Amino acid sequence: MNLSNGLLNLTDWLGNVIMPTMAGLFAAAAIYRFSKGHPYSHFGHAALASLMCSGLLRAMESFSNQAGWNNPDRYWISVLTLVNWVGNVLLPLYGAGQVVLAVAHFAGLLERMTIGEAWVRNLISAMCCFSLSGLLRLGEFWIQHGTAGVR
Amino acid sequence: MTLPQMIVDLLTLLFDMAVPAATCTMVLAGIALRQEGGLNFQTGGKFQRWVLWSVILLTLPQFLSWFAAQGITMPAQGGGTGSAWVAGLQTSFSGFVSNVVVAKLIPVLAAFWVLKAALDAAEGQSPLASIIAGLFLLSVSGTVQLMQSWNSGSEFATTDMLTSAWNFLAGTILPEAAGLAIVGAIFNYARHRPFMPLVGSGLAFLSVSAIWKLVQAMAG
Numbered sequence: 434m435n436l437s438n439g440l441l442n443l444t445d446w447l448g449n450v451i452m453p454t455m456a457g458l459f460a461a462a463a464i465y466r467f468s469k470g471h472p473y474s475h476f477g478h479a480a481l482a483s484l485m486c487s488g489l490l491r492a493m494e495s496f497s498n499q500a501g502w503n504n505p506d507r508y509w510i511s512v513l514t515l516v517n518w519v520g521n522v523l524l525p526l527y528g529a530g531q532v533v534l535a536v537a538h539f540a541g542l543l544e545r546m547t548i549g550e551a552w553v554r555n556l557i558s559a560m561c562c563f564s565l566s567g568l569l570r571l572g573e574f575w576i577q578h579g580t581a582g583v584r
Numbered sequence: 585m586t587l588p589q590m591i592v593d594l595l596t597l598l599f600d601m602a603v604p605a606a607t608c609t610m611v612l613a614g615i616a617l618r619q620e621g622g623l624n625f626q627t628g629g630k631f632q633r634w635v636l637w638s639v640i641l642l643t644l645p646q647f648l649s650w651f652a653a654q655g656i657t658m659p660a661q662g663g664g665t666g667s668a669w670v671a672g673l674q675t676s677f678s679g680f681v682s683n684v685v686v687a688k689l690i691p692v693l694a695a696f697w698v699l700k701a702a703l704d705a706a707e708g709q710s711p712l713a714s715i716i717a718g719l720f721l722l723s724v725s726g727t728v729q730l731m732q733s734w735n736s737g738s739e740f741a742t743t744d745m746l747t748s749a750w751n752f753l754a755g756t757i758l759p760e761a762a763g764l765a766i767v768g769a770i771f772n773y774a775r776h777r778p779f780m781p782l783v784g785s786g787l788a789f790l791s792v793s794a795i796w797k798l799v800q801a802m803a804g
Contacts, residue, residue: 435726436720436723440716444763490762493766501794503794505797507795
């Protein structure tokens with residue numbers, strides 16, 4: 434037995450076994466909070482991130498591998514690469530989501546999600562409750578077809 | 585000056601017991617690691633001291649050769665003991681360490697820490713601290729063998745071994761810890777707890793050597 438293998442197996446188990454399982458729980462919590470009209474995006478994002486542990490670690494490795502192991506600027510460059518990734522990849526995606534939300538708001542769809550007139554929210558919640566496995570499979574499909582994939 | 589045979593026998597006994605004693609000090613280091621947090625250690629704390637003693641014990645002949653090189657007369661090393669009683673004592677101690685401490689005591693201690701991890705989780709604390717300390721304990725004999733392979737055999741073997749330990753931590757252990765940091769960050773995010781420190785430290789775990797070079801460059 435050695436410490437390195439022990440830690441590697443622990444990380445592998447947590448990242449590739451436990452977290453994808455927890456994704457189901459986070460998705461269920463997101464649906465429940467959505468059905469109550471509470472903020473739910475946190476749990477939705479956590480479910481997606483749980484499915485992407487390996488990919489996120491690979492992303493961090495690629496951020497920190499932009500410079501040599503003995504380059505004093507390596508940490509700064511890795512943080513800079515993280516900022517570039519957030520600014521040039523994540524924010525445009527978030528912006529596209531905001532455009533979709535703007536259209537949905539303009540169409541009046543999201544007004545049906547409010548407490549007084551919540552039938553759309555209830556309908557969507559029921560659909561999500563009946564299709565949680567399918568939603569998880571959809572998330573896994575997206576991640577498997579990403580650049581890193583589930584490993 | 586010729587040393588009395590009893591002193592020579594005792595010195596031989598102490599040299600022969602150095603490696604089993606290093607195993608014992610590593611076990612104590614594992615216990616101290618859990619006392620000091622499990623995921624971290626205290627500067628100048630017991631964990632550091634026990635690991636340092638392990639390194640000194642594993643490099644004892646080389647450590648003493650440095651004193652010999654300074655002109656200080658050191659007792660001769662090596663050679664068998666003349667006393668069957670002392671030889672038996674040495675065999676008994678080595679057998680105790682390998683058959684009792686390593687084979688029986690360490691797995692039981694590690695099992696108790698798995699129990700401790702479950703109780704920590706029940707109290708809402710991270711179970712990882714006890715799990716990692718348990719892994720450290722279970723791998724004590726492997727770690728001692730690894731440390732022996734780092735013995736450069738020179739007068740500076742003690743510091744060389746500490747350097748190798750640092751390289752092992754920075755190059756092997758911390759990149760694995762980065763994966764644990766990612767898992768912790770996701771859990772903290774889901775529980776509305778601070779997660780950015782874990783993202784930042786995950787990046788730092790992957791660049792510890794470079795940060796060391798940066799600090800060296802800053803010091804000029």
